[in-house]
Amino acid sequence: xxxxxxxxxxxxxxxxxxxxxxxxxxxxxxxxxxxxxxxxxxxxxxxxxxxxxxxxxxxxxxxxxxxxxxxxxxxxxxxxxxxxxxxxxxxxxxxxxxxxxxxxxxxxxxxxxxxxxxxxxxxxxxxxxxxxxxxxxxxxxxxxxxxxxxxxxxxxxxxxxxxxxxxxxxxxxxxxxxxxxxxxxxxxxxxxxxxxxxxxxxxxxxxxxxxxxxxx
Numbered sequence: 006x007x008x009x010x011x012x013x014x015x016x017x018x019x020x021x022x023x024x025x026x027x028x029x030x031x032x033x034x035x036x037x038x039x040x041x042x043x044x045x046x047x048x049x050x051x052x053x054x055x056x057x058x059x060x061x062x063x064x065x066x067x068x069x070x071x072x073x074x075x076x077x078x079x080x081x082x083x084x085x086x087x088x089x090x091x092x093x094x095x096x097x098x099x100x101x102x103x104x105x106x107x108x109x110x111x112x113x114x115x116x117x118x119x120x121x122x123x124x125x126x127x128x129x130x131x132x133x134x135x136x137x138x139x140x141x142x143x144x145x146x147x148x149x150x151x152x153x154x155x156x157x158x159x160x161x162x163x164x165x166x167x168x169x170x171x172x173x174x175x176x177x178x179x180x181x182x183x184x185x186x187x188x189x190x191x192x193x194x195x196x197x198x199x200x201x202x203x204x205x206x207x208x209x210x211x212x213x214x215x216x217x218x219x220x221x
Contacts (some may be wrong), residue, residue, distance in 0.1 A: 009100065014090065014209040014213055015205050015206075015208075015209045015214065016149045017209065017210030017212040017213070018209035018210070018211065018212040019079075019208060020206065020208075020212075021087060021090065021091075021211065021212045021215060022063060022064055022065065022087065022090060022211075024087070024088035025042075025086075025087075025088050025089075026064040026066065026069065026085060026086070026087050026088070026093075027085065027086050028069060028070075028083070028084070028085055028086075029084035029085060029086045030083075030084050031081040031082065031083050031084070032081055032082040032083075032084065032113070033081045033082075034115065035115060035118045035119065036206070037147050038082070038119070038123070039084065040128075041092060041123065041124040041125030042082075042125075042144075043062065043086075043089070043090070043091045043092050043218075044090075044107075044124065044125055044214055044215060044218040045091070045093075045094055045123065045125050045126050045127060046091065046092075046093060046094070046126070046127055046128050046129075046130060046211055046214060047093070047094035047095045047096055047119070047120075047123075047126065047128075047129055047130065048060065048093065048094070048096060048132060048160075049099075049116070049120065049130070049131050049132065049146060049157075050093055050096075050098060050099075050131060050132030050133065050134075050143075050162075051098055051099055051127055051132075051140060051142055051143065052098030052099065052136070053091075053098065053134075054098060054134050055068035055131045055132060055134070055141055055162040055163055055198055056070075056096070056098065056122070057071055057073075057095055058070075058094050058131055058198040058205075059132065059160070059162060059196060059198050060085065060093060060095055061198070061211045062196075062198040062201060062204055063093075063204055063207060063208060063211075064085070064087075069085065069184075070083060070085070070095050071083075081097065081115075082094055082095070082096060082097070082114075082115065082119060083095040087215070090215045091127075091211060091214065091215035091218075094119075095114055095131075096116050096119065096120075096185055097113070097115070099113055099116065099142050099146070110185045117149065120146070120149065120150060120153070120155060120166070121149060121153045121155070122153075126155065127156075127214045127217075127218070128156050128157065128158055128190065128210075128214060129150060129155055129156070129157035129158070129163065130157070130158055130160045130207070131146065131147070131150075131158065131159055131160065132161075132162050133158045133159055133160070133161055133162065133179065134161075134162055134163055135161040135162060135164045135166070135167055135171075135172065135175050135195065136163060136166055136167065137181060138175050138179060139182055140180060144165050146165065147183070147186060147188075150188050150189045151186050151187050152189070153188075154188055155188055156188055156190055157188060157189060157190060158189075158190035158192075158193065158194070159179055159183060159189070159190075159193040159194075159209070160194050160196055160203075160207065161175065161176070161179070161193060161195045161196060162196055162197070162198070163197060163198075164195045164196060164197045164200075164202055164203075165169075165197035165199050165202065166198040172195060176193065176195065177195060179193060180192075180193065186189050194206050194210070198200070
């Protein structure tokens with residue numbers, strides 16, 4: 006992209022998230038999902054990867070999404086409406102969680118149903134803790150998304166916690182891991198909800214998806 010185009014997209018992202026962003030609803034079963042009459046993007050990742058914190062940082066609303074240090078706090082699909090143009094969906098984390106096996110199985114099934122078959126889903130933002138890189142659970146989700154041809158983009162989180170030089174290493178390793186995956190979006194975004202790194206780029210990506218949809 007040309008620099009001018011980049012600036013236009015960054016400004017579109019800034020404007021979009023300067024507008025009204027509201028919590029819509031929480032969903033605990035696939036048949037209770039809202040009508041897919043707006044484009045959607047979702048945030049997926051392992052428990053405690055920072056999904057809720059990233060949504061709060063993106064929107065500039067500290068308490069919009071519930072953030073917790075307790076793995077597995079988000080146990081339903083949480084919908085957020087961005088200026089009635091696009092919806093953000095905070096998915097339950099997969100992997101370790103302080104919950105019963107029955108509950109974990111329930112929301113894991115809901116997450117997989119959503120990722121594999123949601124009409125209107127424009128992109129999955131797959132969050133990876135930059136300190137740990139890709140884990141088996143992440144690979145499982147990527148395999149499923151490749152099979153169902155759902156586009157996903159890697160978002161590295163918590164980059165403020167890395168030592169100097171570590172980000173370049175994890176970025177290179179991650180890019181190599183997705184290079185030949187059919188549904189992987191090329192490139193990744195490195196973010197920090199604390200230091201605000203990469204938030205402007207992520208807002209621009211979301212604005213692009215909103216603008217491309219003929220219904221907004």
